[in-house]
Amino acid sequence: MIRSLMPFFQRLAGTDWFMRVGPRLMPKLDRTLHRLTRGKLVSSGLLPTLVLTSTGARSGLPRTTPLACLAEADGALLVVGSNFGLDHHPAWTANLIKTPEAAVSFRGRDFGVTAALLSGDERAAVWPALIEHWPVYDRYTEKSGRQLRVFRLIPAR
Template identity: 55%
Template sequence: MIGERLVQRVSATRGFAKVAPHVIPALDRAVHRLSRGRVLLSAQMLPGVILTSTGARSGQPRRTPLACMPEGDGWLLVGSNFGRTGHPAWTYNLLRRPAAEISWKGRDVPVTARLLEGAERADAWRRLLEFWPPYAAYQERIDREIRIFRLTRT
């Protein structure tokens, strides 16, 4: 528990927000590729997926390692962008083209994404803060509302 709290405290800092978006996804992609989809480095602390979405402008496949919160038969994805000002690119992709695929525990799963809003978003946000408290620090630093998507199997 002490190690988890330390990681949460560090991940909520502005310094982490500056470095992590450049380092963590690259490491995740490399380890995921080398392990043939069986290991996601960041998933040692939080569950994670590799999201394959279609680029909103390019139409090309885009692979993004993301933390997730498994929930029932689906997953919640949080567009926190480590508390940086802009929405992450993958959220625009899902808004434009909600059909996607995730690599979950070494298996490719076709999914459909839906942006949560209103009371449904508020309920999910409460559960997400219990799951990973640093999301609160990310939201406090920015003016935009962090996007939350529910992924369901298709």
């Protein structure tokens, strides 16, 4: 049932209205649902979502951010700094660039990760899978006028 609504939600997520409202509404909603369900439920229900806890680049304080993700076969997770198509990169991307060690809550599990910013061929290799996963990333790229940052979150062993 929910999967059949995917085209509707993709169209909605690509609208100018949602790109204005989404950054204020969705993270708060996802953080609340994540806390109440111990990581098993998020607002979209369509995309796998994790909660990233990174270290603030300027403040040094823990910062939590719910993010759509794409799981890779080896257990790594891909995340995209779309910022809902805004013209600047989201703060969590600067946090990971400065301090790549972070924590993730995903599917009811909490674990440490090391973030790697992908560029060049490595980024190009994963981009088609990310677009297949959430086609709206292309709209966000077009709207923002910037290349969206892509990170691979590698679980700590």
